[in-house]
Amino acid sequence: xxxxxxxxxxxxxxxxxxxxxxxxxxxxxxxxxxxxxxxxxxxxxxxxxxxxxxxxxxxxxxxxxxxxxxxxxxxxxxxxxxxxxxxxxxxxxxxxxxxxxxxxxxxxxxxx
Amino acid sequence: xxxxxxxxxxxxxxxxxxxxxxxxxxxxxxxxxxxxxxxxxxxxxxxxxxxxxxxxxxxxxxxxxxxxxxxxxxxxxxxxxxxxxxxxxxxxxxxxxxxxxxxxxxxxxxxxxxxxx
Numbered sequence: 001x002x003x004x005x006x007x008x009x010x011x012x013x014x015x016x017x018x019x020x021x022x023x024x025x026x027x028x029x030x031x032x033x034x035x036x037x038x039x040x041x042x043x044x045x046x047x048x049x050x051x052x053x054x055x056x057x058x059x060x061x062x063x064x065x066x067x068x069x070x071x072x073x074x075x076x077x078x079x080x081x082x083x084x085x086x087x088x089x090x091x092x093x094x095x096x097x098x099x100x101x102x103x104x105x106x107x108x109x110x111x112x
Numbered sequence: 113x114x115x116x117x118x119x120x121x122x123x124x125x126x127x128x129x130x131x132x133x134x135x136x137x138x139x140x141x142x143x144x145x146x147x148x149x150x151x152x153x154x155x156x157x158x159x160x161x162x163x164x165x166x167x168x169x170x171x172x173x174x175x176x177x178x179x180x181x182x183x184x185x186x187x188x189x190x191x192x193x194x195x196x197x198x199x200x201x202x203x204x205x206x207x208x209x210x211x212x213x214x215x216x217x218x219x220x221x222x223x224x225x226x227x228x229x
Contacts, residue, residue, distance in 0.1 A: 030216065043155070043202060043220040088154060097168040098206060098216045099145060102154040 006089060006103040014111050019076045021106040023089035024069075030092045032065055032072050033100065037086045046074075046087075081112045114138055116221035118203050124227045125193050133188040133224045137205030143167070144186045145218060146178060149200040161186055193228045200225050 006023045013019055025032070034046040049056045049065045049072070056063045062075040076083055086107050090100040117136040125131050137144050143162045147155040157170035161180035172178075175193075180186040190197060204218040 033217065035220075040200065040225070042222040043204075045217060045219065048217050090155075092216050097160060097162075098143060098218075099157040099160055099168050099170065100147075100155075100204075100218060101157065104154050 006087075006106050008106060009104065010107045010109070012109040012111065013079055015079060015081055017079055017110075019079050019083070019108055019110070021074045021087050021089075021108070023072045023074070023103050025072075025089075025091045025101075025103075026070065027091070028094040029067075030094055032063075033090045033092070034061075034063060034072075034074050035088045035090060035102075037088065037105075038084075039086075043088070076108075079108075079110045081110050084108060084110045116203055116205050116219055118201075118221035118224050120224060121222065122225050122227075124229065126229055127193055127195065129193050129228075131190045131193060131226060133190070133201050133203075133226070135186045135188070135203030135205075135221060137184055137186070137203070138207075138219055141184070141205035141207050141219075143206045144180055144184070145204045145206070146172075146186070146188050147202040147204065149202065149223075150196075151199070153199075155202060158188070190226075195228050198226060198228045 031050045033048045035043045037043050047058050047063050049063050060077045065072045086105045088105045089103045119134045145160040146158040149155040158172040159178050160168045164180045175191050178188045200223045202223045204220045206218045
């Protein structure tokens, strides 16, 4: 990836458990966005967190951002089999015209 | 609500052929982005347009070109196709063009799956 790393690369959990994915980046950013992608399909926007925000919630999703460590985490609580997908973080860098730089993605498998 | 439309959804071409991918952004969105996602890879930025002018360029081969038309739809033209061009090509649109600290939320289309044989 051009921007950074996501970890873990793959995560397998049971339904009902929480899933945490981490993302690190290298540069100064305007915001960081998380996307979900089912196998070979489109990218679904989950949540955007601005550089001056530290935490954001949306339903079962909780995103944190630590700009001092240049890292973010996505927590999915009470996971469901339907959450099985790849999850990507993407950064909108300062003064870069809005293009997104994606992380390598975490492949989440939620077993029923 | 209207979403980003891409056509075709699937495209199969031979090596050295040309391909044209189309993108129709969400109405009133002023910026279009193109991304390429190879098998098992993360999406890579190719090129973007703001108000019909190219605004940024990423790792786009010289064999590729793109433009945005007066109705804001965009086309990605790919010539002399190679096997390595096989990928998912996404178009995304946004309303706020790269404003510092802004909510540049990008809405992605379903993608065009290009297979080069």
